[in-house]
Amino acid sequence: MDLFDNINPLDYRYYGRSAADFELLKQFLSENARIKYQAKVEAALVKVLAKKGICTSKIAEEVEKAALAVTAEEVYAEEDKIRHDVRALANCIREKVSEEARPFVHFSATSYDIVDTASAVRFKDAVEKALLPALFDLEKTIMKIALREKETVQIGRTHGQHAEPITFGFAMASYVSRLGSRIKAIESAKNNLPGKFSGAVGAYNASSLFFEDPLEFEKEIMQELGLNASISSTQIVEPEPLVDLVHAVVSCFGVLANFSDDMRNLQRSEIAEVGEAFEAKQVGSSTMPQKRNPINFENVKSFWKQYMPRMNTVYMDQISEHQRDLTNSASQRFLPEIIAALFLSSKRLEKVVSKMSVDTENMAANFEKSRGMIVAEPLYILLAFYGHPDAHEEVRKLTLKAQAEKKPMQELIPHEKSLVPYLKKFSKKQLEIIENPEKYTGFAVQKTEKIIAHWKKELKI
C-alpha cells in the first residue's frame, strides 16, 4: 500500500513519515504489534500449561517459537477464510507446530482472554517505553526554562488583561506542576491495567474443567506477562482501568493544549514575548513571505481538538450488555491512536520549546505599559491594612483618574491628601513596591524553585 493511499493523517503524515517515531511506535501501536502481543499471550498460556503439567515443556517451547514467528499478514489471510480474527491467530500458530502440540494452542482460552490481556501488556509497554519517556523529556525541558527564567519579570495576565507581575519562570512552573500531575496519573493508570483468563463469560467455565483453582492458573499466566488479573471479569476485563488510562492521557493532552494556547498568545504580533524558532528555509505563508506562524503550537491544539472528544467513545464503551456485546470491538481498535497522538504532540512540543526564543525586551516593554496601574492592588491592600475604611473604592476611583489624566498612578498617589496619613505608615519595603512595581512579584521566584523541587522529587528526575 502506498503511504499516501491512507486516509488517516496519523498514518500518512504524522507518525508514518518520521522514521524515529515510526520505528518506536510501531512496536506497540501498529497492527503488527497488536498481533505480536496476542501471540505473546498465547505463548504465555502454554508456558503455564507446561508448568501445571498439562503439557510438556517441550510443547511449550515449540508453541512459543511458533507464536513469535506468526505475522499479521498470515493471520489476516486466515481470517479472510474463517471470519474470526483470534481463531485465525490460533490456527496460524497451530499450523506451525507438531500434531501433538496443537491441542494446547489457545487451550481453554476464549478470544478475549487473549485480546484484552494482550492490550493491557502492549498499552503498558507503549506508555512505559514511548509515551512516558517523551513526557519526561518535555517536563525536563520546561523545568529548565522555568529555572532559567525564574527571575525574568513578566506581567501576569487574567482575562487577557494585564494584572499583577509574575516571572516567566513562574508561569512555566505552573505547567511543570500540571504536567507532573498528569505524568503521575498516567503512570498509575498504566500500572493498573489488568489482564484476564476467565473464559467466555468470566466464570472460569473451561479452566475449571482442569484446575481445582482456576484463579491460580489465571494468576500465573498474568505473572508471566507482568500483569495482575482483573478483580472481576466477564468475557472481558472490567473496562474502568482502561477508561482511567485514557482519561489520564486525554487530561494530559489538555495541559499541553493549554500550554500551546498560552505560547500562541505570547507570540501574537502585539505581544511577541516568545517565538517558535524558524528554520532558514522555512516558509511561513504561501503568499505572505514575512509571516512567522506558531504552527507547532497550533498543531498541538488541533490534535487535542481531534482526540479529546474520543473520550466519549471510551465512556460509551463502558457499556457492554450482559457478559459482553461486541460493540466495543471496532471502536477500541482506535485507542492506540490516542496514545500515539499524545506522544507525537509531546515530542513536537519538546522540540519547539527547547529552541523557543524568549524576548525579554518585549516582556519588559509590555510590563512597562501597565507599570502605572499595577500599583493599584498593593496600594489598596496596604491602605486597608493601615486602617483606610474604604480602600478598594478609593483606589478604584484613583485608577479612573489616572486613566483620564493619562498619568501613572505613582505620580498621583503622593498628591492624594486623603492617602497621606496612611502612606506614612507603610514600611520601607512596602513603599518600595509602590514606587517600583516590578518588585511586586511576590513569592514568584521562591515558588518556582519549590514547584520544580517538588516535582523533581515526585518524578524522581
Added chain:
Amino acid sequence: MDLFDNINPLDYRYYGRSAADFELLKQFLSENARIKYQAKVEAALVKVLAKKGICTSKIAEEVEKAALAVTAEEVYAEEDKIRHDVRALANCIREKVSEEARPFVHFSATSYDIVDTASAVRFKDAVEKALLPALFDLEKTIMKIALREKETVQIGRTHGQHAEPITFGFAMASYVSRLGSRIKAIESAKNNLPGKFSGAVGAYNASSLFFEDPLEFEKEIMQELGLNASISSTQIVEPEPLVDLVHAVVSCFGVLANFSDDMRNLQRSEIAEVGEAFEAKQVGSSTMPQKRNPINFENVKSFWKQYMPRMNTVYMDQISEHQRDLTNSASQRFLPEIIAALFLSSKRLEKVVSKMSVDTENMAANFEKSRGMIVAEPLYILLAFYGHPDAHEEVRKLTLKAQAEKKPMQELIPHEKSLVPYLKKFSKKQLEIIENPEKYTGFAVQKTEKIIAHWKKELKI
C-alpha cells in the same frame, strides 16, 4: 509501508483491505486524492487567468498538465525542505513548467484558496460518487424488505416490552423514512459546500491588484470547479456549510446505529426473529463453536460510537481567531475518515440486510405470548368510546387478574358482567379485533406502502 504498520484501523483493516472499497474511496479520501484535488484547483486558477488575459492559454495548458502530473510523494519531499505544504505543491508544479509559466502558478492565491476549495470539490465528489450511491443501495434494500414483509405480523415493542401489533415491513419502513431524510440532508449539504478565492484575509487584497471586480474572478474559478463562492470568507471559507455536511453524515450514522441495535436485539437467542446470514466456514466464537453472533450489526454500532463524538471536533473547529488561526488544520485532515466510515457501514449493512433471514415462525410465536394481553388497549378504548366511565382503570385491573389467573384476557372478557352492556355496542369489526388481536395492526400495511411511495418519489428511485 507495510499495511500492518499502520495504527489506524480504517487504514489497515476496514478500508485498506477491501479491494473494491479501496479503489473507490482512495480517489477522494486518501492523501493522494487530497493533493490531486489541490492540483486541480491550481490548474483551474491558471485557466481563468488565461481567460482574463493575465497569461496565455498556452501557459494555462502547460500548468494544467503539470498540475495533473504532480504526485503526493514529490510534494511531501519538497515540504520536508521548506516546511509548508501548499507552497510545496506550488513549487512542484513550477518545476514542471517553463520559466515563462512559473509566475502564474498559484498566482495571487493564498494557501487556503487552494485547500478549502479543493476540500469542497473532493468532499462533494466523495459524497456524490461513493457515499450517496452506497446509501441509495441500502435504502433500496430496506425498501424491498419493507414491501416484502409488509403483512408479516410482529409484536410491536416499547420499553423492550410487548405493546401493540405491527408488521415487520412497517418497522422497516420507519428506517426507510429516516434514512431517506438523511440522504436528503446529505445531498443538500454537499451541494452547499462553497469554495473561495479571496486571498490571505478574505478581502481580495492580492486579486484586487489586477482585477476591477475580484469577485467576478473568484466566481469564474469556482464555476470551473462546479462550486459557488463562499458568501463571505476570511483566509478560509465560512465553516458552517461543512459543519452542516458532517452533521448530516453523523446523524445519518445514528439512523444506521439505531437500525443495527434493533436487528441485534431481534437476533437475541430468546427473540430470534431475524438473523445475520452465516457463511459455511465462519467461526462464531473461538471457544463456543455453536455461537451465531450479530457481528456486523455490532460493528456498525461500534463505528457510530467511534465517529459520532468527532462532531465535537467539528463544532470546536468553527472557532478560528480573527481572519483564522491554524488550529483547525490538523483536525480537519481527519474529516475524510467520517465519510469513509459511513460509506463502509452502509455497504456492510446493505450486504448483511440483503441476506438477512427473517424467521416468521418465531415472530408468530413471540406474538402469541402476548396475544392474551394485547387486547387491553383496543378494549379500553372501545369501552371508553361506548360510554364506560372509567375504562382505563377497569381494563388495568382486568390485566392484573389475567396475569394472576394465568389466562388470556379474551377468556375473561365475556365473563366480566360490568363490561357486557358495552360489548354489545361493539361493531363486528371491533369485536373481531378483540377476539383476534393479530388483526389489530391498524394501518400498518397501508402506511408501509405510503412511506415507501413517498420516499421513492422524494429520492427519485
Added chain:
Amino acid sequence: MDLFDNINPLDYRYYGRSAADFELLKQFLSENARIKYQAKVEAALVKVLAKKGICTSKIAEEVEKAALAVTAEEVYAEEDKIRHDVRALANCIREKVSEEARPFVHFSATSYDIVDTASAVRFKDAVEKALLPALFDLEKTIMKIALREKETVQIGRTHGQHAEPITFGFAMASYVSRLGSRIKAIESAKNNLPGKFSGAVGAYNASSLFFEDPLEFEKEIMQELGLNASISSTQIVEPEPLVDLVHAVVSCFGVLANFSDDMRNLQRSEIAEVGEAFEAKQVGSSTMPQKRNPINFENVKSFWKQYMPRMNTVYMDQISEHQRDLTNSASQRFLPEIIAALFLSSKRLEKVVSKMSVDTENMAANFEKSRGMIVAEPLYILLAFYGHPDAHEEVRKLTLKAQAEKKPMQELIPHEKSLVPYLKKFSKKQLEIIENPEKYTGFAVQKTEKIIAHWKKELKI
C-alpha cells in the same frame, strides 16, 4: 421554593433573575409551559373528534376549557399518585369535565402523541417568538457596526500574527454572514418539526378502530396546531427533525463563541482595539481595582462550552429501540435549556456589542507596527506578475533583511538592484500600495456592503 435553592445556574442566575427574559421564556420553556402545551394538544384532539362527529362540539368546548385551566401543580400531584405523567394530565382534565365528556379526553391517544406534538409546537413557538427575534436584533446590531466601520483600517490577523490589511467593518461583516446563515438554518429547522397522532407503536392501531383514514384524522389535529405530521412515526416522531434544530442552535452558538473570542482578543491589554463598556459602579476585580475585563464575551464562550457538548446527548437520543424505549425521556427534558442559553447569549451579546467601544486610534497604532512588512505580499505578487522568476523567495529574504536591519521594507525596496527593472513596470496604483500599505485593503469596503445587502435581502430585514 427559594430561587437560590436551585442547583442549575440557568434557573437561579441567568434566566431566573432577569424579569424580562423570565417573563418571555417561561411561556415556552418552563415546566408550566410544557404542561400548558400538552393540554393544548389534548384540546385540539377533542376539537377534531367533534369535527369528525365522534363527540359533540359542546364536549369539545368543555374539554378545551378544562385543558386550559389545568396547572402543573395539580398534574404533579396526580402524578405522585399514579406514577405516570401524561395519564396524570388526562386525569386532571377529566376531573374538570362532565361524565359525558370524560371518555373523549385523550381519546385513542398514546402519551407520546401528546408529548412529541406538544414539544414541536412549543419549540416552534420558543424559536419564533423568543430566539429568532433575539438573533435578529443581534444580527442588525452587528450589521450596523459593520457598515459604520467599513472603512476603518485594521490589520488582518492570521495565526495571531499580523497579515494583510482589512477594515474592521469587513471583519464584522463575516459575522453578519455566518450568523445570517445560522438564522436561516434555525428558521428552516423549526418549520420542519413534525407532530404525530399514530398511537402506541405508530401504526394507528387505536385510531383505526374508528376512522377509515386515520392519517386524515392525524392531519387534521396537526393542522389545528400548525404542524405537519411526521412522515413516519413509531411511538414517537422521527427524531431527526429535532436533531436538526438542535444542530442549528448549537452551530449558531459556535458563531457567537467565535465572535466573542475575537472580541476578547481584540480587548487584550496589548491590542486594545475594542472594549466592553463599563458601568460607573462596576467592579472589575475584587482585588485589582484597575481591571476592565471582557466578562460578557467570556460568559458567552463559557455558555458555549457548557451547551455544545450536549449535542452528543441529542445524537445518542436518536437511538431508541424498536418502536421506542424511554431512555430519551429524561434527557429530552433538558432540551429547552439549550434554546434558553442561546437566547440569553444573543441578548447579552447584543447589549454589549451595541455599546462596545471601538478604539480606532489603537487600531491605527497596531497597524503601524506592521506597516513595514505588509508590503511583502503585494510586492511578491507584483514581481511575479512582472516576470520575476523567484519572487516569493526573493521577498522572503528581503523580509529577513528588514528584520535584521530593523528597517521598514519600503525603505529597502528601492535599493534592491535586482528589483528595479520590475518595479518600473508597476502601475501607479500598484506603486501607491507598495508605498502606502493602508491602501492595500483590497475589496474590503465593497465586500462589506455586498455581504450586508445579501443578508438584508435573505433575512428580509
Added chain:
Amino acid sequence: MDLFDNINPLDYRYYGRSAADFELLKQFLSENARIKYQAKVEAALVKVLAKKGICTSKIAEEVEKAALAVTAEEVYAEEDKIRHDVRALANCIREKVSEEARPFVHFSATSYDIVDTASAVRFKDAVEKALLPALFDLEKTIMKIALREKETVQIGRTHGQHAEPITFGFAMASYVSRLGSRIKAIESAKNNLPGKFSGAVGAYNASSLFFEDPLEFEKEIMQELGLNASISSTQIVEPEPLVDLVHAVVSCFGVLANFSDDMRNLQRSEIAEVGEAFEAKQVGSSTMPQKRNPINFENVKSFWKQYMPRMNTVYMDQISEHQRDLTNSASQRFLPEIIAALFLSSKRLEKVVSKMSVDTENMAANFEKSRGMIVAEPLYILLAFYGHPDAHEEVRKLTLKAQAEKKPMQELIPHEKSLVPYLKKFSKKQLEIIENPEKYTGFAVQKTEKIIAHWKKELKI
C-alpha cells in the same frame, strides 16, 4: 419563584420535588450553599489573620459571625449594583461588622482564593455526606442480591446470544466490583481537591506584603478548612484534581448505565428474568394498561446520556489563558448538577434494585432453551485435551447437525463414532458436565464470594 417556572428538570422535577433529597443536596449543591461555603472561607481567612497577629481575635469572631449570617439574596442584591459577585459577598460581610473590622474582610484575597477554595470544600462535603453514602447503599444492596443469588443458574450471554452458564449472583458481583472501583476513585479524587490562597496571579503578590512565608499563611487557611493547598496555582487552582473528580463521577455513572441496560434487557417480554416492582396504583402506559415498563432503569440510562457528555466541558475548561481567563466561570457553575444527578440515580437504583423481582423460573426456562448447545464448549475443550486433532472444527459441525436435526447435542454425542475413543478418557466430573450443562458454571459461586469479600474489605463495609 414557582417551582414549575424553572427550565431545568433537575430543579423542577428530580431534585426539587423529593423532600429528602432536596433537604440533603441543597446544603451543598444549591446556590445558597455556594454562598454559604464562600462565606465560610472568608471567615477562615480572618481567623488565620488573627492567629498571625494581623488583626485581633475579637475581629475574627465578629467577621465569622457576620459571614455565617450572609444570605444569597443580599449578595445577589449587592451584585446587581456592583456587577461583581465575590466583591458583593465581601461588601455584605463588611456591612455587618464594625468599622475597625472591615479592612480585614477579604484581606489580601483575590476572588478565586475564595471561589475555588469554597468549591473544593463543598464538593468534598457533597461527596462525603451525600454521594458516597448513596453509592455505598447501592453497593451493599447489589452485594446482598449477589450473595443471595450466587447459586441461581443463569445462561450467560455474549453478543445477546446464549453462551455459557453463570449464576445470577455472579453477574451481579461483576457490578459490585465495578461499582466498588468507582467508589474508590471518587473517594480518592475528593480527598485530592485543593484550595488556594495565592492571590490574583498565584504568586502571593498581596500576601507577600505582610508575610515572610506566604505559603505558610495559605497552608494555615487550608488547614482551617480541611484542605491541602494546590501545589501550584495561578489565579485559580490547578484544574486537574477537579477534572479527576468529575471523571470518577462520570465513569461511575457509566457503571450504573450499564447495569440499567442489563436489567432492562433482562426485563424484556421474551426474557423476563427480572422485573421492576410495580406499585398497585401505578400506570404503565396511558393507553396500554397491561404494560410493565422498566422506567427506572430507563431513567438512569437517560440521565447518563444527559450528563456523560458534559465531561467535554470539563476537559475544555482545563484550558485557561495565562494566569486564567474567565471562560470557565459560567460553565463550572453547572458542575454541582453532575454530582446531584449521580446521587439521584444511585438512590433510584438502590430503591428499585432492593425490590426487584428475580424470576428464577424464567431463568431456568431460558437456560433450558440452550441446554442442548451449551455443551459444545466443554466438549470441544475436553476433546482437544484428550488428543483430538481438530476438536473445534469437529464440534462446530456437530452443532450444525444438532440444529439441522433439531436435537440436543447430548443426544448426538454418544453416536458420533469418531468421538467415542476420546469420551472414554473423560473423568467422571467431566462426563457429568457434558450430560448436565447446568453444572458447567465453572467457578461462578466461589468467584462471587471472593469478589464480595474483596470489596467488603476494600470499602470497609
